[in-house]
Amino acid sequence: MEKRSWLWKRKSSDKTPADTESSGSLSSHSERFSDEQEVLRPSPFHAQTKDEGHETNESVKALSEKLSAALLNISAKEDLVNQHAKVAEEAVSGWEKAENEAATLKQQLDAATLQNSALEERVSHLDGALKECVRQLRQAREEREQAIHEAVIKKTRDLDLTKFELEAQIAHLKSQLSRTEPSPNANPSLQAKLDQAERDRDLSTQAAExxxxxxxxxxxxxxxxxxxxxxxxxxxxxxxxxxxxxxxxxxxxxxxxxxxxxxxxxxxxxxxxxxxxxxxxxxxxxxxxxxxxxxxxxxxxxxxxxxxxxxxxxxxxxxxxxxxxxxxxxxxxxxxxxxxxxxxxxxxxxxxxxxxxxxxxxxxxxxKSEKSELEKALAEAEERVEVLRMQLLEAENELTSLRAQLGSANELRQAAKLELEVAGARRSEAEERLEALNKEIGELYERVDSLELRLEEERVFSAGVEAKCRQLEEELKKRNRDAELSTLVSSNGSLKIKQEKELAVAAGKLAECQKTIASLGRQLKALATVDDFMFDAGKPEFSDVDPNLPSNNGSSDLPIINDGESPPSSSSSSSSANDSSEKTRNGFGRLFSRNRSGPRNEKS
Structure with missing residues (x-):
């Protein structure tokens, strides 16, 4: 884009001296034409007709040269305007593209932000649920350990009491047995009594038998x-x-x-x-x-x-x-x-x-029954521990899955951040490009203002040419009247024929001048369509160049001046030239008024 603008600047800089030279030549020609017109003012009736016809031919040639130079200048300006329109179109399209990219990146940023916020909320919710599960698990484990500890303490106390009671009973029974059982060092008389008792028992058994x-x-x-x-x-x-x-x-x-x-x-x-x-x-x-x-x-x-x-x-x-x-x-x-x-x-x-x-x-x-009850309670506690262990495993699995989801969410977040950074970089680049395009548009508006000034000068020059054409018409009419009078006075027929031929040639040249003026009006009317082009360029859907614009070789549409063409009526040509000049003046006024208001709106 900068290269194009530089080339365009170079071309414009290359053309500006020629334009200035052409404008200078035009001004010099206009001065010369005015001098010649002053010289060619109707002399007294007794001047020679041959000198007047020669001067008229020279003035017509000068006017044709001036008109050709003006047409070349106008074609160059048309080319410049076309280039400016293309550059403005490219700038507007680039600006719209940058705006679209910025909008899409902003939408992606909003979507990534919403997704990130949703993931953060889900992660916070899952963290809270995980903390609650861990707290419940810890509380259940503490309650289970406390219940087991209390049951063990209670059963240990009961077992100690029963053991103490059993030991006391065993001691009492042992004391009773020690009292009842005979000592090994008993008296032999007791042994004798025992033997006697056994014999008595035998005798009693025999007696019983x-x-x-x-x-x-x-x-x-x-x-x-x-x-x-x-x-x-x-x-x-x-x-x-x-x-x-x-x-x-x-x-x-x-x-x-x-x-x-x-x-x-x-x-x-x-x-x-x-x-x-x-x-x-x-x-x-x-x-x-x-x-x-x-x-x-x-x-x-x-x-x-x-x-x-x-x-x-x-x-x-x-x-x-x-x-x-x-x-x-x-x-x-x-x-x-x-x-x-x-x-x-x-x-x-x-x-x-x-x-x-x-x-x-x-x-x-x-x-034994208490032991069975304790075993049942222990089995139930173990079952609860197993259930809690399974819940803990499920919670750990869920925690791992949540951590994996959190990792993926973080990765997505990092990717979204990278995309946001890239989008920010692109947006900054687009903003820089937009600023550059705004600068170029400002330069283009400045150049358009300069072109407007030049067009105003051309307008003034065309108005002067029209005035001179009117003067020439008046002079031709006057000369025709003088020629008619001279034909009445003169008796030489050959001179009369020569004057008529010269008058016909002058009328043809005047008609060519009128055609040139009409073509200039058409060119100005074509330039007036630039108003519509610049107005459409400000729209976002503007993509194509206005087909009504003239081509770069605008000189091809100009009429070729031939000496043998028959001139139309002077009144119709002058009226059409005036209408075209007024339309052109009005069109360029609208164009540059809108173009001036455009950058103000953009700057505001």
Whole structure:
């Protein structure tokens, strides 16, 4: 753009001297023309016609030269105006393009700013949610740890209490066992008493066996006697009707036989029963001895179950029955001490021990239930911990995804910043270009002002040419009248023909001058269209050059002056020239008034 403007400046600078020279030549020609017109003023009627025709030809030639120079100057100015219009069009298009780029960059900047603000709001919201999740997780972890700690402390306290109670009970039981169990360094008299008690026990067992045998035998005898009595009664009842003499003897013999038979079969049955009873008593004695030895050695009393206690109760009842049967039989009632007194502890002590064992078992069951409850609570706590751990993992995953999104948002933000910087650079460049274009437009307006001044000068010059043309017309009319008068006065026919020819040539040259003036009017009218061109150049949709503008070779549209053309009427040519000059003057006035108001508006 600067190169074009420089070339244009160079061309304009190259052309300005020629323009000045042409304007100077035009002014000199105009002065010369005025002098010649003064010289060519109608001389007295007695001047020669030949000299006047020669002077008229010279003046017409000078006018034609001046008109050709004016046309060349006008064509050069038209070229300059076209170049100025093109430069103004390029400047306006560049300015519009820069404005469009600035608008698009501004829209991109606004969109990037909105996106950045939305991303910042989302990041802040996600940070708040993440902080809230971490806080809840920390609070849940603290509550879980506190609950576990409290539960552990409580259960430890309970276990310590139960352990202390169990230790106290074990110590009490040990003290009781130590009181009940015999010492290893006991008196030999106690050992002798124990041996005596064992012998007495053996004797009592034997006595019990004998008593039981006798008791069984007596029971059998009683049963047999009862059966015999029933039989005898039946016989007596039968014999009451016919009682025989030998019946008592036969009954006595049958009783004796049955008694003898019963005596023969009794030893085997009584022996088997006695052996079974002895085996049971031996087993009871062994169990009692093992129980006492277990107590003496300090074994755990919890091994004795309720079934063993029931067996002991059964054996005690059997011993009582045996002692009762021995007391009924009357055999060895006072031979030794009671059996239970010499065997071990009494039944109340065993009951108390069994009750304590039951209490301990209940305590153990309670501890087991509490342990199961603690295990359940621990499992629930572990499940909660696992759930919280999963939530923590999900929160961490979400945090990583949010961080990734934040990174992408930051990258987008950086990219948007770079784009904004590039847009700012482009905008600054566009502003610089716009300033340069504004400067060039200002220079163009200055040059247009100078062209306006030159056009005003040309206008003045054209007005002078028109005035001179009018003067020439008046002079031609006057000369025609003089020629007519001279033809009436003169008698020479050849001179008359020559004057007529000269007058025809002068009229043709005058017509050519009128045509030249009309062409100048057309050129000025074409220049008036620059007003519309400059007005359209200020619009944003202006893209093409006005087709009504003349081409660079404006001289091609000018008329060619030929000596043989017939002149039109002078009145019509002068009126058309006046109209065209007025239109041109009005058009250029509008053009430069708008052009002057244009930069003022842009500057404001």
């Amino acid at each position: 004998m008593a039981s045998k006798q008791h069984l035998e007596s029971i059998k005898k009683v049963a047999r006697l009862e059966a015999e009595c029933r039989r005898l009664r039946a016989q007596v009842h039968k014999a009451s009707w016919a009682p025989p003499v030998s019946s008592p003897k036969v009954g006595v013999e049958s009783i004796a036989d049955s008694y003898s038979e019963s005596n023969d079969g009794e030893p085997s049955a009584s022996g088997s029963w006695a052996s079974a009873l002895i085996a049971e008593l031996d087993q009871f004695g062994k169990e009692k001895s093992s129980g006492t030895s277990g107590l003496g050695l300090g074994l755990n009393i919890s091994n004795v179950g309720p079934r063993d206690l029931d067996l002991m109760d059964d054996f005690l009842e059997m011993e009582k029955l045996a002692s009762m049967s021995a007391a009924h039989g009357g055999a060895h009632d006072s031979s030794g001490p009671p059996l239970m007194g010499s065997v071990g502890p009494t039944k109340p002590e065993v009951d108390s021990l069994s009750e304590r064992v039951k209490g301990l078992e209940e305590e153990v069951e309670r501890l």
